[in-house]
Amino acid sequence: MDVLFVAGVAVISADPATSRNFYEDALGLALEGDDYRSTFSLEGTKHFGVWPLDQAATACFGNPEWPADVPVPQATIEFEVLDVPSAAAELVAAGYTLIHDAREEPWGQVVARLLSPEGLLVGLSYAPWFHTTE
Numbered sequence: 094m095d096v097l098f099v100a101g102v103a104v105i106s107a108d109p110a111t112s113r114n115f116y117e118d119a120l121g122l123a124l125e126g127d128d129y130r131s132t133f134s135l136e137g138t139k140h141f142g143v144w145p146l147d148q149a150a151t152a153c154f155g156n157p158e159w160p161a162d163v164p165v166p167q168a169t170i171e172f173e174v175l176d177v178p179s180a181a182a183e184l185v186a187a188g189y190t191l192i193h194d195a196r197e198e199p200w201g202q203v204v205a206r207l208l209s210p211e212g213l214l215v216g217l218s219y220a221p222w223f224h225t226t227e
Contacts, residue, residue, distance in 0.1 A: 099138035102170060103131065104211045111210045119187045120172060136173075139223060144169060149214060153192045153206055163192075164212045171204070171216035173223060180217045181205035 106112035113130060116122045124130035146165065147157035159165050174180040177195040184207065185191060195205040195217070203219040 099141055102138065104209065104213060106211050108210060115189070115210050119184055119189060139173075139220075140171075152198070153214070164208060166208060166212055166214035169214040169216060171218040174217050174219060177203045177205055177217050177219050184217075 104112060104116075109128070109130075113124070117124050117130070122132060122135065124132050146159055149166070149169065150159040151157050154160060181191055181195050189207055192206045192208065192214075195203055197203050201221055204216045206214060206216050209215045
């Protein structure tokens with residue numbers, strides 16, 4: 094098998110209206126369609142990985158144990174933005190609760206994280222290596 098790239102990502106939502114509010118209104122994604130809303134105009138995936146839960150917990154909470162009172166995500170998706178603190182502040186102003194505010198990780202990425210309405214771990218990210226002009 095020769096996988097060429099990630100062809101698509103879609104959340105599966107039991108409450109599409111709430112999901113639409115998050116992705117379209119809060120994040121500003123231009124999704125189209127009736128029941129199944131989507132876009133082909135958003136840049137593609139630059140990274141795919143298998144992230145151990147203990148590492149995700151450490152990244153989010155500073156502890157390898159995921160807190161019992163926080164739903165365990167089954168996947169993560171990161172949206173690249175130019176100004177992570179401002180993007181995070183927009184979500185907080187819209188009523189969303191961040192797991193953690195914008196911070197720089199040891200590898201240089203700036204990221205803020207929250208859980209989406211469907212339970213995805215969503216990162217608002219700025220990864221400098223995606224913005225080099227070399």
